[in-house]
Amino acid sequence: MDEQILSYNKHFWDDCNNPNTISRNLLNNDDLRVVKSKGRNLLAIRVPFASRTERPVYLTRNPLGNTYKRNHEGDCRCTDDEVKRMLADSSAELKRDSLILEHYTIEDLDPRTIKQFRQLFSSSQSNHPWHALEDIELLKKLGAYRTDRKTKIEGVTLAGLLMFGKEDSIKDQDALPDYFPDFREHLTTDEKIRWTDRIYPDGTWECNLLQFYLKVWPKLSSTLPKPFQLDKDERVDETPTHTALREAFVNALVHTDYSLSGNITIELDTESLHSPTQELYWCRCTNIIPAV
Numbered sequence: 001m002d003e004q005i006l007s008y009n010k011h012f013w014d015d016c017n018n019p020n021t022i023s024r025n026l027l028n029n030d031d032l033r034v035v036k037s038k039g040r041n042l043l044a045i046r047v048p049f050a051s052r053t054e055r056p057v058y059l060t061r062n063p064l065g066n067t068y069k070r071n072h073e074g075d076c077r078c079t080d081d082e083v084k085r086m087l088a089d090s091s092a093e094l095k096r097d098s099l100i101l102e103h104y105t106i107e108d109l110d111p112r113t114i115k116q117f118r119q120l121f122s123s124s125q126s127n128h129p130w131h132a133l134e135d136i137e138l139l140k141k142l143g144a145y146r147t148d149r150k151t152k153i154e155g156v157t158l159a160g161l162l163m164f165g166k167e168d169s170i171k172d173q174d175a176l177p178d179y180f181p182d183f184r185e186h187l188t189t190d191e192k193i194r195w196t197d198r199i200y201p202d203g204t205w206e207c208n209l210l211q212f213y214l215k216v217w218p219k220l221s222s223t224l225p226k227p228f229q230l231d232k233d234e235r236v237d238e239t240p241t242h243t244a245l246r247e248a249f250v251n252a253l254v255h256t257d258y259s260l261s262g263n264i265t266i267e268l269d270t271e272s273l274h275s276p277t278q279e280l281y282w283c284r285c286t287n288i289i290p291a292v
Contacts, residue, residue: 012045166206166208183212
């Protein structure tokens with residue numbers, strides 16, 4: 001290794017381990033190596049991907065204004081909001097779904113929703129041993145209710161409240177006061193009609209995530225064609241398109257930050273193709289998630 005390469009190598013590691021230069025060193029010795037190109041020695045540096053709990057990685061000691069993300073071939077400065085979401089996501093709040101909510105009990109969960117979940121679970125996995133469990137034990141298995149081993153405190157988790165909770169309990173000031181799942185259907189070309197259907201917390205249903213999913217998914221899937229197809233003499237009603245759309249919908253529900261206002265909106269719209277009698281339906285999920 002020539003003197004110039006040695007100098008570059010030392011300078012790089014000095015800066016990489018200097019918190020005044022960069023917030024975190026993600027590299028190890030194997031990430032730097034000398035390669036030959038056209039008869040010259042080059043110092044090749046492999047920059048590993050920062051995990052969710054390691055982000056943001058930023059210059060100097062101030063993340064605001066000094067955090068960058070890669071867009072195609074360029075590095076773009078992250079907005080302050082993006083940085084704040086990464087900071088929140090990398091902190092202990094990452095485990096907030098398993099946070100035991102103080103003063104919340106099983107009474108804050110909707111019995112009808114739990115019953116519906118059991119029915120869905122039974123239809124998909126009829127022989128699962130959890131079917132024999134009482135509600136509280138099943139909720140523990142699902143992470144909706146847990147006991148802290150250190151403090152011995154037990155109760156409903158934030159994830160459990162979102163999945164099975166009553167609307168008033170979810171939107172309480174001690175939980176998620178800005179929680180507002182919203183589905184908007186606009187299957188008309190009439191500009192005077194704002195939407196043809198809308199599902200949102202209007203007081204007529206317990207708007208937890210399971211109920212929202214059960215109400216919205218049939219709306220989304222009904223717009224997709226269902227060709228006749230058999231699998232081992234049994235009809236298959238779903239196509240890969242159904243699977244992809246459902247996965248996108250569920251991912252949006254799972255990864256939304258419900259502590260922020262305007263958290264998630266699912267929009268089902270239509271636009272005309274070349275034939276005036278044919279329409280293409282499309283779905284857009286607008287949700288607030290941690291920046292990546």
